[in-house]
Amino acid sequence: MTSAVATADNLGRALDDIVDRVPGAQFAVVLSPDGLLLGASRGIDDELASGLSSMVCGLQALGLAAARVCGKGELHQVVVQMSRAFLFHATTGNGAVLAVGIDGEAEVGDMAYEVAMFVAQAGDHLPVYLEPVTRGALLR
Template sequence: MTQSVVTADGLTDALNDLVDRVHGAEFAVVLSPDGLLLGASRDVDTVLANQLSSLVAGLEALGAAATRVCVGGALRQIVVQMSRAFLFVATTRNGAILTVRIGAEAEVGDMAYEVALFVGQAERHLPVFLEPASTATGGETGAADGRR
């Protein structure tokens, strides 16, 4: 395993800044593609981080299945709307997963914009995660190749 040149403090500061920029944002975490916590904004404790890791892994799996069945291209973002909150889940070009929770009173468009900005600049804060060879070489299975 190679060592990352990314510092936890730099990622924590970037996530705190993301939460601070949008009124109503409550927390942000970044997970590796396999669900390991890479960084979190303030007020994210171990219990919440573990719950988010499991939740986001399930959402990512569901989203990936939807892209295969619907032949819609790569999964970019998942938004979960609840009665009192929104959960944004976005995959970075590096392969990491950003998750942000905002309250229902927050401006969703502002958060979507900030998530897109963070994802676009993620390489400054995150290591690169390689895709499995079958995905990287276009070896997707499912609706595209006739199997369902």
């Protein structure tokens, strides 16, 4: 038996599906934990992908710092609300990061559902990323 391998095509289709199912959705991207673009919905050019990667990495770092300082568990999601748009940022169980942008006319609840479903099914589309070993774990 061979294992399934995530390809840019099937990941791209999954991201296109998220954007297609929610009217007002603008884009969806998936990044590795270190900020490398793994997949993007249609219409994302290299310049936009680079900008989104940088922005999402910053949100990831901020969210991880908040989780560490507040000491209340792992980071799952960051939602940025702007005057006419929302950005959803969710960490998958595989360690990758999903970011989805919607305009202000979109149904936030519908997108929250789509993000949650993608995160729950991320194993179907993404490889597993292991967290770096901490010094404390090495000393045990």
